[in-house]
Each structure stands twice: as structure tokens, then as C-alpha cells.
Amino acid sequence: MPGSPLPLNANLRYQLGPLMLSQKSAETVRATLPAVGEAIGTITELFYRKLFEAHPELLRNLFNRAHQAAGTQRQALAGAIAAFATALVERPGTSPDALLNRIAHKHASLGVSPAQYPVVHRHLSAAIVEVLGGAATEEVTAAWDEVYWLMANALIEIERRLYAERGVLVGGSWRRWRVVERVRETADVVTFRIQPADGRPAPAFRAGQYVSVRVELADGARQIRQYSLTNGPGATVWSFSVKREDTGLGPAGEVSGRLHDHVHAGDELTVSAPCGDVVLDGTDTPLLLASAGIGCTPMVAMLEELTATGHRAPVIAVHADRSPADHALRADQERLVTKLARGTAHTWYERPEGDWPVERTGRVDLSGIEVPDGVQAYLCGPMPFMRSVRIQLLERGVHPSAIHYEVFGPDLWLTRDDGEGH
Structure with missing residues (x-):
């Protein structure tokens, strides 16, 4: 029987400590990373084909068929592997906690268990050998096996903690x-x-x-x-x-x-039991909650929490939508913002109705909004919207570490290595 739930972790982001490749593997991974990185899209495509041929039930009952059809899950996996391997060789002795926590929360929400990692390894390793051909020497495959198991064991440990916090058996949160x-x-x-x-x-x-x-x-x-x-x-x-x-x-x-x-x-x-690592930090700091479309949903929950706890610092609620008729949960957002001691709401519509301000028509423009010092920003919505808001915040002097985001679907942003990740 599952035990009693552990206290829910305050920030939901775990630090695992240093993750290090052996010296020999580190040298091999560093030398082969360009070739593997160039081929990683082909590798992940072949991996999923092999995996689903051997285990069609995984595509039917675990993996998102829409993301597989669109290719976004393959892109996310390729990016995650490349980002993790890059971190191991460029920043040895550290751990890419943001990447690992985001993946582990998603896995725990799906009921992923440790027994599934050897299955993934078998088909991923086979895909690497097939794509790299003669370049996949015994030394190369051993080094990339080490990369995989460092990542897999880190995820298994975070997922174990997540299941324990929820008082459920590993993989059994339904x-x-x-x-x-x-x-x-x-x-x-x-x-x-x-x-x-x-x-x-x-x-x-x-x-x-x-x-x-x-x-x-x-x-x-x-x-x-x-x-x-x-x-x-x-x-x-x-x-x-x-x-x-x-x-x-x-x-x-x-x-x-x-x-x-x-x-x-x-x-x-x-x-499933609730998961997700994008949560308020519990401190009374200025906040900016920016959403577009159905991305308003986590923001409404955050506004509920802020009103319940009597948040005293400024809260800036920004939302973009197609039209007032398409704006889901609009009344809830407006009601909650008015309850806050220092809450303000700013809404943009692509197709406004009635006498709507021109400056609030079209895309979100933060130039006319005062952004307080020390603000923590939370974003949720389509990727172009979040990228635009993030760039505007960076231009206003907001530190990248103060900008958090939630993605509905495979996270193609987190694994970017151009400064646009989390």
C-alpha cells in the first residue's frame, strides 16, 4: 500500500547535485557531440519508430498521438538529449535541474515507472548505432550509454520523490x-x-x-x-x-x-495527481502574470492563491485573446484582480468589440506598463506570444531567471541553447 504523502515540496524544483561522466566518456562525448547533434533528429525519429513497432501499446496508451504525428515530441526528445549531453561536457560537476525537473514532472503525471527506462534505452541505443553506422564504435556507444543512464537515473530519482510526496506507488497516481x-x-x-x-x-x-x-x-x-x-x-x-x-x-x-x-x-x-514545476514562490514580491488564449488557466489559479494569502505587492495581469467572446474565464480574472490590494489588469484583443482602445488592440505591448523592480514573471500561452513577452521583459531589465513559463505540450523552448530557454 502507498504510504502517507510527504509534505508538498515548497518550490517543486529539485537539485540533484553534480552529475559527471567518467573522464574517458567525457572525452568521447565531447568529440562525437557535433556528429550526434547533427544526426539527433534522425536518431529520435528512428527511435520512436522502433519503440512503437515493438510496443504499439505505448503509442495508444501513453504517448500523445497528436504530438507524434506533428513531430514535436521527436524534436523535444532530440533537444533534451543534446542539451543534457552538452551540459555534461561543458559544465561538468553541475546538473541541468530545470531540464530534468520539467521532464520528471511530466513523466510523473503520466505514470512513468523505472521499468520503462530500459525499454527506451534498448531502442534508443539501437537507433544511435544504426544512424551513426561505422562511427558507432564500442567506445562511442559506451559513452553515450553513460549519458543516457545519468539522465535516466536522475529522472527516476526525481520521479520517485514526486510519487512519494503524493503518497502513491511509483507509476500509480491515477x-x-x-x-x-x-x-x-x-x-x-x-x-x-x-x-x-x-x-x-x-x-x-x-x-x-x-x-x-x-x-x-x-x-x-x-x-x-x-x-x-x-x-x-x-x-x-x-x-x-x-x-x-x-x-x-x-x-x-x-x-x-x-x-x-x-x-x-x-x-x-x-x-492523475497534480504535477508541474511552474508555481508561485510564496514570497510577497511583485508579479507579472502574462497569458494568451487558454493559457489563462494557470494564471487564474495563481490569482486565487494570491487573493487567499493576501498578497500585498503589485500584481500585473496581462492577457491576450482573439476577441472578448473568445476570452475564457474573463470574469474570474477580473474578479480576482480587483480583490488584490495592488492588482491591475491589461487585456489585448485581436478583434475587439465596441469602443476598445487602439493601444490595446493586436499584440501585447508592455511599453506602457510600469514593471516594478524585482518582478517575477509567469508566462503561459502560444510560443510566439511567450517569446515576445519575454523579449520585452528582458529589454526592460528583468533578469532571465525571473521569467518562468508553462508550455502545453512538448517543451521545445527549454532545450534551446541560445538564451531563450527557461
């Missing part, structure tokens, strides 16, 4: 939850309010975290998607909002469409 209410927010956004179907208390969580929802589709596949909770900590009835995605050909939108069309009050859902 529970049945009952939908108690369904609310239509906009034409393409529905909010589901849920509570544990077994009557036991809901676990603790932090504002900004997400849950995984596992849905059985018409073809029998059990696909998983992540949705941010919109409640503040301590809520016994949880809420998450689902935007209907593209419902054209292919797997995009297959889960959101299923939830929109087939899940109603009284139905049950399989939901």
Missing part, C-alpha cells in the same frame, strides 16, 4: 474522479468541475500545476492530455478548462473533442 458540473465558457472552451469518486480527500497541489486526464477513445486507445487546475490550493472540488482543438484529419483534438462531446455531469474521469 484515480477516478466524478464530474459534478460542466460549464460552457466560450464557443470552444468547457470547464469541468470534479471531485474524487471514492470519497477520499483530494490531494494537495500548488497553484499553476496541472493534472493528466486519461480518456478512452472510440478506437479503444487511452490517450492522455494535461490540463492546468484553475483552483487555488485547498480546493476540494477541482476545475480544469478544455479548449476544443482542431478536429480535422489526424489525432489533433481527439481528446478535447471527446471531452466536449461525451463527458457530462455524473460521468467519471481517470485523473
